[in-house]
Amino acid sequence: MAVNELVNDFNNLNIQIGTVTMSQQDCPQLFINVKWRCIEASKAKCITDGEVIGKEYTVKFTHEIHNHGPIHKRFELMEKRRKIKESTKAxxxxxxxxxxxxxxxKFNEQVRSKEAVAxxxxxxxxRQAVNRYKKQVQPEYPPEPKKLSDIVIPDFLKLTLTSLDKNLEYYSNVVKLFEYLEETWIGRDVVKKTGRGRLTKTEIVHVKPMFEIELWNINSRINDCLPRTNNFVEAWHNAFSGMLCKHPSVYPLIDKFRYEQKKSEDLVVYLSxxxxxxxxxxxIVLDERIKEVVNRYSLDTFDKFYENLSLILDY
Known part of the structure; x- marks a missing residue:
């Protein structure tokens, strides 16, 4: 039976000349007589002696069944998916x-015929295909840990303020952090000398920070119709939280931080x-209403003041 099939294949053998070209996926692709192999139920087979792009080879066909033009409705759908893949990766x-x-x-108009639309x-x-293509171009992170014992914590993250040796290089970074907090928000006490010679005296003077405590209180900012700092902080936090799932793993969180960093850098360019x-x-109307309620505040109307605020603000 097998011998009869081989004889039949030999009798049906058709030899032609074909050229090897490059496909859209940068792979060798046989080009011959501008013919397409049918998508469905195709049994057409061919054999060549090489795959060097740009050269011609003898093509030996067996089983030319369904070796004809493509089904156009399927071709439209495949072209749409191919363009989505290329665009997503780029x-x-x-x-x-x-x-x-x-x-x-962007590629909805790629499918035009009614048969393909159906x-x-x-x-x-x-959407799922786009997400799969996006994962293919993401950085190759190390595998995520499956259990807590698989997490390796660097030594510098194990240091605490009490266990920190002043001779270590990390101590200078901790000191810089404290200096920043004192200079920017808290203020610091410094020893100041007055007088000369034997009359020299030392006293402790409190140096004001860059942003004094008065700025932390938004009462004056409301009266002056200035933006409230907590609004900006909460707005950023809500926007960033909206991009994340409830419990993101480490590497997706890193990707979100990178995206947020790029967005912040672009915003700086706009502002500059x-x-x-x-x-x-x-x-603007809400700020005016809050300002009016604050101006009417007094200890005698304490309860009424907070009741009015609760009616205006939406928590």
Whole structure:
């Protein structure tokens, strides 16, 4: 039986000349008579003596069944998915956090025929494909630890203030941190000498920080219609938390920090070019209402004051 099949294949053997070209995936691809192999139920086979791109080889065909033009509706869908893949890999290298919708919507017009539209993948399937392509261009991080004992903590992270030796290089960094806190927020006590000779006296003088404690109280800022610091901090925290899942692992968290760093650097460029951002009208009205309530504050109307604030503010 096997011999009869070999004889039949030999009788059906068709020899032609084909050229090896480069495919869209940068791989050798046989090009012959501008023919396509059918996508479904194809049994066509061919044999060549090499795969050097740019050279011609003798092509020996066996089983020419279904060796004809492609099914166009499938071809449209494959082209759309191929372009989505190329676009995702190119964009994700610079913007790894780009939403899949921005990539998918660019290629919606790629599928035009009604037959292809009826068979095209759902948005959720395309979204999952985009996420798979994005993972292929992410940095190769070490494998995530499966248990706590697999986590190796560097020695410098094991140091504490009580166990820190002043001879270590880390001590200078700790001192710089304390100096920053004192100079910026707390203030410091320094010894100051007055007088000369025997009349020299020393006294401890408190040096004010860059941002005094009065600035920490937002009462005066409300009266002066200045932005409240806690609003900016909470706004950033809420925005950053919105990008994360509830319990992100280490490496996705690092990627989010990198994205946030890039976003902050771009914002600095905008601000350095004197880009002025306007506040939303509803926030301006809210500040005016808060200011009016604060101006009416007194110890006699303590309860009424907080009741009015609770009616205005939405927690």
């Amino acid at each position: 964009i994700a290298k610079n913007t790894p956090n780009i939403p899949p919708r921005q990539i998918i919507t 068979l095209k993948a759902t948005y959720d399937a395309d 070019t004197v880009v002025k951002y306007k506040r939303k009208p509803n926030y």
